[in-house]
Amino acid sequence: MAKTKTVFFCKNCGNESPKWxxxxxxxxEWNTYVEETLVTGKKSQDLKSSISLPGNAKPLLVQDxxxxxxxxxxxxxxxxxxxxxxxxxxxxxVLIGGEPGIGKSTLxxxxxxxxxxxxxxxxxxxxxxxxLKMRADRIGIKNQNCFILTETDTQEIVRHFKxxxxxxxxxxxxxxxxxPGLEATAGSISQIRETAAEMNxxxxxxxxxxxxxxxxxxxxxxxxxxxxxxxxxxxxxxxxDRHYGFRILRAIKNRFGSAAELGIFEMHAxxxxxxxxxxxxxLSQRDEEVSGVAxxxxxxxxxxxxxxxxxxxxxxxxxxxxxxxxxxxxRRLNMLLAVLEKRAGxxxxxxxxxxNIAGGIRVDDPATDLSVLASILSSSEDIPIDSKSCFAAEVxxxxxxRAVNRIEARIAEADKLGFARIxxxxxxxxxxxxxxxxxxxxxxxxVNQLFEALFG
Numbered sequence: 296m297a298k299t300k301t302v303f304f305c306k307n308c309g310n311e312s313p314k315w316x317x318x319x320x321x322x323x324e325w326n327t328y329v330e331e332t333l334v335t336g337k338k339s340q341d342l343k344s345s346i347s348l349p350g351n352a353k354p355l356l357v358q359d360x361x362x363x364x365x366x367x368x369x370x371x372x373x374x375x376x377x378x379x380x381x382x383x384x385x386x387x388x389v390l391i392g393g394e395p396g397i398g399k400s401t402l403x404x405x406x407x408x409x410x411x412x413x414x415x416x417x418x419x420x421x422x423x424x425x426x427l428k429m430r431a432d433r434i435g436i437k438n439q440n441c442f443i444l445t446e447t448d449t450q451e452i453v454r455h456f457k458x459x460x461x462x463x464x465x466x467x468x469x470x471x472x473x474x475p476g477l478e479a480t481a482g483s484i485s486q487i488r489e490t491a492a493e494m495n496x497x498x499x500x501x502x503x504x505x506x507x508x509x510x511x512x513x514x515x516x517x518x519x520x521x522x523x524x525x526x527x528x529x530x531x532x533x534x535x536d537r538h539y540g541f542r543i544l545r546a547i548k549n550r551f552g553s554a555a556e557l558g559i560f561e562m563h564a565x566x567x568x569x570x571x572x573x574x575x576x577x578l579s580q581r582d583e584e585v586s587g588v589a590x591x592x593x594x595x596x597x598x599x600x601x602x603x604x605x606x607x608x609x610x611x612x613x614x615x616x617x618x619x620x621x622x623x624x625x626r627r628l629n630m631l632l633a634v635l636e637k638r639a640g641x642x643x644x645x646x647x648x649x650x651n652i653a654g655g656i657r658v659d660d661p662a663t664d665l666s667v668l669a670s671i672l673s674s675s676e677d678i679p680i681d682s683k684s685c686f687a688a689e690v691x692x693x694x695x696x697r698a699v700n701r702i703e704a705r706i707a708e709a710d711k712l713g714f715a716r717i718x719x720x721x722x723x724x725x726x727x728x729x730x731x732x733x734x735x736x737x738x739x740x741x742v743n744q745l746f747e748a749l750f751g
Contacts, residue, residue, distance in 0.1 A: 683713070687709075
């Protein structure tokens, strides 16, 4: 006879406890236990999964394993292929997370409709078939090989999968799936963990790639246990500001490629359009030069791009000066302000400082340090920087300008976009062949040299 019991699960690692405890003994995190109701004592045939892995595996020596090249599936979008490491690997499990309304379902439906040569099964637990048909009509791509299924039961999904035999599966979303072997509600930690394991078996058993769309919590992490991200092969974050049209695909984890890649899309009324040259859209077009604006030559993954950093320095109207940054790490901004105060003698402790990365994107490349300093100095002195100048260097605590990696790619991108000068570290300048660039390369060693080069 089935019995109901209450257990507590850790959201971070999935550890189980009969009662609530403050600190998880498994992962050491605090206040991560949530209560769930489980039904025990069910018959074994009810708990048996219909998905099984082939049982012919045997251990082999490393030198006896044949090296075969993986034939990746081209998804029709170069930006998405780049983030996945060059295409979709057969049998892989890909998790795409993002805020509500950011465009996850639209992107996946576009991909499903774009692939005419392969059979795609799009499974939705949130929208009806009529709603998805309306979205497909708005996107305007015709496809004869895209099947739409509205189902949340994993056993029914497996049955339809075996009947259709698709080449790619999209599930929207993992939080809506429910395994009949568990009586917990859909979206609970135990259900997410169980259904993700079943979809992983499905992908590995039939060598069919599966996309899982996941919701995120208020703090920006994917809802459910942290073990979900360990179970999948690739984790992609779909992010962007609702007030901007740009959407960014960022690889958080990738077993088949680089985890530092980035793809950019632009939202339109008829869907998402990939942006092949992000530098042109991330640089604002101004009729006149204003102070507090500097251009940074940054690298995301293997892609160099130029972005605009904007700073505003003003006298503090209240007792405590404000520090605010959008798209930039606040701790790093405070460190750069301390360097200007201590090493260069600029009294910014009594002034408000606001920093913004144009375009609504978030950057973490240390090479943007020099551009941030230049924009702060420009705003503080109220002297505009030449719009044909850009910056690529890291700033150390002693005020020195440090070298950064892939400097040639940064210089080449600035040269291609028609910039006249680029400021780099003098340690990057050594051994650099400047004859192949039209752009003027200015090497500097300290923050004081930067100020003299910009403002005399």
